[in-house]
Amino acid sequence: MKKCIIILLILIPGLSLAQSNIREIVFTHLSSTELLVGETLHFKSYLQSEQTGKLSELSRILYVEILNASGSPVHQTKLEINSGQCAGSFFVPTDLETGNYQFVAYTRWMKNFDEFFHESLTIINPYINQKFQQAPVLEMNVQIAVEGERLLSNAKNKIVIRVTDQFQRGISTKGKVVSNKERESIEVATDEFGFSSFYITPDFDESYQLILEKDHGFEFIDLPKPCKDCIQFRVIQTADLWVVKSISSNPEDFTQGQVEVFKNQESVFSSPIVLNSALSIHKNDLPNGLLRLVYIDDEGKGRERLIWNKGAQPDENQSFGIYKTKSTVVEEFSALPAANLSISVEQVDTRREALGIFWYREVGSKIDQSLPHSFYQMATENQLDNLLLASNYTGGLENPEKVKYLPEYRSGIVQGQVTNRENETMIDVPVGLAFSGINRQMSVTTTDSSGRFVLTYDLEVSDGEPVIDILSEVPNVEISIEPEYYVSYPEFTNIPVVFDSVKVAAIVKRSINNQIMNAYYVEETEGSTKAYRPQFDQVKSYKLDDFTRFNTMRDTFIELIVEVGVSKNEEKYEFKMRSKELVNGFYEEYPTLLLLDGAFVSSEDLMNLSPYLVDRIDVINHKYYFGKSIFDGILSVHTVAKDKGGIASKGINIDLVPVQINDKSVTVQVTQEVNLKIPTYQDLLYWDPAVYHTGGPLQLDFSTSDVKGMFEIRVEGISIDGNALSQRAYFTVE
Structure with a gap:
């Protein structure tokens, strides 16, 4: 176990002893992924242990940013995390331009592993004249992956291709694979996500070319050349088994290698394997979800591929029928375990493609491919395997030897x-x-x-x-x-916002509805939830109104504050605390800590302050310890206006982004007031970030507004056992 982890275990009670259980993962449920300026984005974040899936209590602050297309932040906030959960909101200001933005969230501890959650946001500003680009000319990018990484001659090889545009969206196209030996060509057709797979058995001196159709002509791509003296491994899935085959170009080679399977960073299976043989692994002997299967040859060289071990998520797309405007919706999801949930109901033009918490946690956050939610809902076993064969694992492979950022466990x-x-x-x-x-x-x-x-x-x-x-x-x-937030991010894929006549009409209508709702909006006023807390205990206070006021601070200290002595040497003032220890014969002296309205202040500035601006002076006249730092006492001056009397603080001012009040209790719901003729044009019918479900069928009860169209109900959450839960349903309002 790494030394840094041992130290953290000592400092942070409750941190798991398992080294593989130190990583966190954040998922955020956004109330919407497309907003107009003047609307509010609500969000609920779940902080989980990567290993167990359970809500993590390691970090207490979530860092949130919204980045524009160039990667610069347009909004930054911090949220206090309670038991692995927090919720917040962002009012979209009217000075933001139309475009794609990135919602980013992470903890300080996650910065040690260069990890963060991100999801694309589209923000539309209909009030600013902007030049919008036309739909871009799509480029064709072709990725080729060989199972086992090497194309082995005289053996059956599986090849996966993925065809995408420059925005990582799959392209459906057709083509063929041809050989220089004039064999019969292999027909290839990619699905709507850009995937296709096929098998070839090449000779050593044979070459293959992939020819794909595109808008104007064809794309020619050379396949990897076969190797004559190399090793390949294949994985075959049956109903109950994973069968690993190690294949050599020499069928008489029986050199021993090793097969190891990892879940995140933890090894969950290991077994020797002999070349030109097969190893069977029972699926029940492996954890569910995404696994890394690594084959290590006799020289210690490893090659790997990803597999998905059963346990497909019941992520249903239910249909709840048709409702009228301003009516009550009462529906029920199938039984769910006890869990912490967040629920949103929003009008959508098309079904949202943002990943749910299950597929994001298990796959989306750990591979270098970008796939929409619909892929995981409809993917066959072969399609999912094609995705994993074409993907590189981007999850952290090893924990670092040293960490730079400590977790904000208590503060x-x-x-x-x-x-x-x-x-x-x-x-x-x-x-x-x-x-x-x-x-x-x-x-x-x-x-x-x-x-x-x-x-x-x-x-x-x-x-x-x-x-x-x-x-x-x-x-x-x-x-x-050290900066609070990441200084830079990898380049995000930002799809241009393109408008057609239908889109423009929908935006105009939504903008009018939004202005009407804002005109009727009444802001709720609440008192501050932050109670006053004294800075120090056991202080002696001198309230200057209780005494005769003197014209200078020096006279005030000399005449009133008996615990402090003031001396002057070459225009430099010095305070000497007459501490209890000094009186009792302990002569080692330390400096006196000087504060003005809670901020550090120099003795000269304090002496130049007008005593008529001072409310009280607090004194602690005994030794005060801050770790290894010792002070003879503390002298804390408080002004009446609490503005430091116009004196600048001693030291350097730092910019700390304030912590947003946790919105876990803030809900959004359309109310049907019969006697009030108030319009209801909300697109977001319901938002509740703090649902605790005790188990069983999930009951939903909310109202529709005057907005017509298709609505999405989205449920995200974490069960008490650490399982991720995602449910979606759709209904129509006419």
Whole structure:
């Protein structure tokens, strides 16, 4: 087990002892994937253990971004995760241009593995004049995959092709495979997702060419050349078995190799195999879902392919019939286990192609192919195998030796490094993080042997202005802060938004409906849920209105604050705390920590503050410990206006994206008020991100609006046992 994992096990109670159980995966259920400006996107995120599937409690903050086509963020927020779940919303502002965007979500811990969830969003702004490009000329990309990775001469080989456009959408086309030896050609026809497979038995000196039809002419692609002296492995599926065959160009070669099967990063099966023989593995001896089957030859070289081991997800497309406008819908899904669920009901032009939580977790997040939801619903056993043969595994293969980002298990984290101007690391330097504002908090630590530091903050009172400072007299130092979010992402596939007359008419109608609903919208006002919390305990407070006010802060301290002494040397003020330890004979002195409205402040700025702006002065006159950092006491000054009296904080201001209030309790539902003649033009009829289903049939009860068309009911969730659940149904409103 890696050293970094052992340390984390000590620091974080409840983290599984299994090294393979440290990775997290995020799935987000979006209420819609196409929005107009002025509408609200609702979302529910599930944080799971990659290994067990159960809701994870390792991280407490979810980082969310919405990126434009160039990869720049147009919105950033953070959500507090409770027991592996959180929910939020995003009001689409009217300054966003029409285009495709990416919704991205991840935890700080996931950054160690370069992992994140993303899903495409289409945002339409009918109020801005924009130049829209015409439908692009589609390109043809052809991918060829050979089972076992090598084309073996004089043996039967399975070949999979996938034909896509430049946006990774499958292209349905026809063609043939021809040989230079003038054998009978093999007819090829790709399905709507671009897949086709066929078998060939080539001679060593034989070459093959794939000829595909395209809009104007043909595409010619050379197949891989056969090898004469190599090893290939094939996998054959029966009702109960996986049969692995290792085949050599030399039929008399009986060299021993090894077959190993992995679920995520965990080995779940291992067995020797002799060349030119077969190994049978019972499906019941392997976990369900996506597996990596690796063949390792006698030289230690491995080659692999992906397999899907039974357990197909019951991801049904039910039909609930026809309803009238402003009517009640009462329907029932088939029995589901006890689970945490989220439910959306939205009007759709076509059936949504976003992956459900099951297929995203098991396959979509771990391969380099992009397939719509409909593929997994209708895929045959052979089609699914074709997908896996043509795919590379992109899930993390190994855990890193070291991690850079700690999980935000109990609180928020700010990480950084202290160096001098020669870029040398500074060791054992005290560093502090302070929040000013109504609720104030502070965190202090010291730098490690690499000059790095980790500071924490309480999410519930993190609404002030954060500042970081060096809390000792160390000259010529620089502080660098690790960014909260990813600095860059891989290039996403963004399909251009193309409009036709039907699409334009639908947008105009929807825009009018949206403006009507916004005109009748009444914002609910709620008091703040964040209660005031004192920054320190056991303080002695001096409220200046209770005393005669003096003209200067120096006189105020000299005459009123008996626990503190103020000295001046060459225009530099110094505070000396008359601590209890000093009085009792402990003469080792430490600095006094100075705060103004919760922020760090220099002694000179504090002395230049007008005492008429001060409400009270809090004093702690005993040694105060922050880890390895020690202070003789704390002097905390509070202004009446809580604005630091116009004095800038000491240190560097940092930009921490605020934590959004968790919207798990926020629901959206059309209400039918008979006595109120209020229009109901909602496209989103129902949204509930916090459904706890106790098991059995899932009952649905909601109302339709004045909007007509096809509606999708989408249910996503995680069972108590860690199984992913996805259900969809459709109905029509006339």
